[in-house]
Amino acid sequence: MSSEDIPNRGRPVTIKDVARLANVSPKTVSNVVNNRPVVKPATRERVLQAIRELNYHPSALARGMVTRSRRLIGLVLADITNPAYPEMVEGVASLARQAGFMVMLCNTGRDPDEEERYVHLLIEQRVDGVIIASSRMDSKAAEVLTSAGIKVLLFNRHPERYSVSFVGVDNENGGYLATKHLLNLGHRRIAFMRGTRGASTSIEREQGYRRALAEFGIEPSPELIAWGDYHPDVARTAADLLLRMRNRPTAVFAANDVMALSVIDAAAALGLRVPEDVAVVGFDDIAIVANRLIGLSTIHGDLGQLSREATTLLLEAINGNLTEPVRKVLPVYLVVRRTCGGKPTGDW
């Protein structure tokens, strides 16, 4: 009995504590907390008063158990330190937040095993949906999640066969536009720097690169294909090798901006001028590369917009308003700045 009188002995305050203080049933408190308009204003006020007094916070855990909805989404990505991701994360986070969802961050560090582990953790957390922006083409993540009843949205990257919703940019065409532009500027020895092995983005960008070369009757030389792993350090080493070749390329198309920046840095270290000695084009158009000191020519796709579309689609799927998988590919365009040697577009 006496313990009944002590409101809070360290243990978190529950709906019962509030009910007791407000002299109502737990159900009524629940109704107030969930803004159900069936409560008399006077009662409601009394309950709210009790909530404030006890500093009550309803447990999302307990609620999730019974409603079977956690209001939680997972966000799986390859490497948060690649500036292309934060631009995307921001869009996801803000839209999710508006819809009352929290976001669980899963940074795989490009490790497929880590991705798989995260998938299982997300299932255990009973998240409502997951946005996957990390997968290689052989990933089973989407299947595993789907079979656990969790909605999935693939972001830009995708596995080989997929029957879940996908949003992305037109990577193949981006690769084509970048390479075509360099060809039009007269370059014939154009190197391509690949991203992560097995990433669909890298594969598709390379396909575009090859298509453009083919149009000019050029057989892509294997020595001009480098691996940069979408990672600045790996790319830096690869760029150094590329630019030290006796017959070095006159232009480099890197599968993302981070690697393009590494190419530029390597060139500067070797005393090569960009674009006079070597032209460089990237992919993503991350914010920093528009800086006038860099002026990287690159392929622009609206990742912010894309991430908002992705989140909207995922939330609709979670709400059951999306029965069929959707597939949406946004167009890209070339932004010519300084590093390719072409005539700058617009402000550039």
Place this chain on the structure above:
Amino acid sequence: MSSEDIPNRGRPVTIKDVARLANVSPKTVSNVVNNRPVVKPATRERVLQAIRELNYHPSALARGMVTRSRRLIGLVLADITNPAYPEMVEGVASLARQAGFMVMLCNTGRDPDEEERYVHLLIEQRVDGVIIASSRMDSKAAEVLTSAGIKVLLFNRHPERYSVSFVGVDNENGGYLATKHLLNLGHRRIAFMRGTRGASTSIEREQGYRRALAEFGIEPSPELIAWGDYHPDVARTAADLLLRMRNRPTAVFAANDVMALSVIDAAAALGLRVPEDVAVVGFDDIAIVANRLIGLSTIHGDLGQLSREATTLLLEAINGNLTEPVRKVLPVYLVVRRTCGGKPTGDW
């Protein structure tokens, strides 16, 4: 009865389903799942077989309800698109992951109200701990969380009075070193670009700036103090104003690298050379600024290391191994590259 025979009718498979299939009690399954070495190997194998067969994933929700630990931490930050954060997020995410914790991402967008809302959501989620890297000095976030029984670790920024653990870099000294260096190079009209209003980092960096000026008997002129809000666009506008002044500063010390880059961009747009016409020093040493095309002189503090220390401390607090609040301030040093006009350090 017939429904008993159907293993899974859409509803997620529970510990009971596994127990039934393996012919054991739920408790035994629980023991297996939690690797408690009290189960006979044969039984254990049978249970694991059933788990695989049913594709069972224990509910972290249900477990959390009874164990009162979610194995979850919250990460509250001001703006994920500022490259200084991802470098930190990576450290937190990887260490948390190793310890079996998931991370909830809370991007406040520099909005104090949003921070407060996130704090309540984190309490509802019953997270075990929170790393706060977003607060202004008047924030009550740490107090509110602590009073809800949640461990808090303040990262770099801190409120006015705080009695929770804190890790950060020596912001005041960083501001001093940057300004002192510019003074030693002969600059006398040194502008300071502030960050977010009320952010302790910005305030402390300014204090260092003022201390250095005072040593040279210089009264900081109000017209040389600009607001950049730690935001590239705001900073860009402010920089433009600063550099268009009839009596413009010969040097600018920006409270972070993102703003320093905006200053550089503004200078280039106005046809001013860096460092000849205007010297620039930043703060944070984000990865990109080491690129030879930029070569930003800046204050380096090891944010990666700091974030790992932060996470370690938070996890220790969660485990109850940290009774007293800890306060840890890492030293910083000046990296001289190209933009300040001084003699480059090391590789630079």
Place this chain on the structure above:
DNA sequence: CTGAAAGCGCTAACAC
């Protein structure tokens, strides 16, 4: 070593 029962905090059905 394993089983049965209780209960974590909440909401969905029903009563009243």
Place this chain on the structure above:
DNA sequence: GTGTTAGCGCTTTCAG
């Protein structure tokens, strides 16, 4: 309008 009861899926007593 409001109260009561019965679970959600798990772990933790306490018995066997």
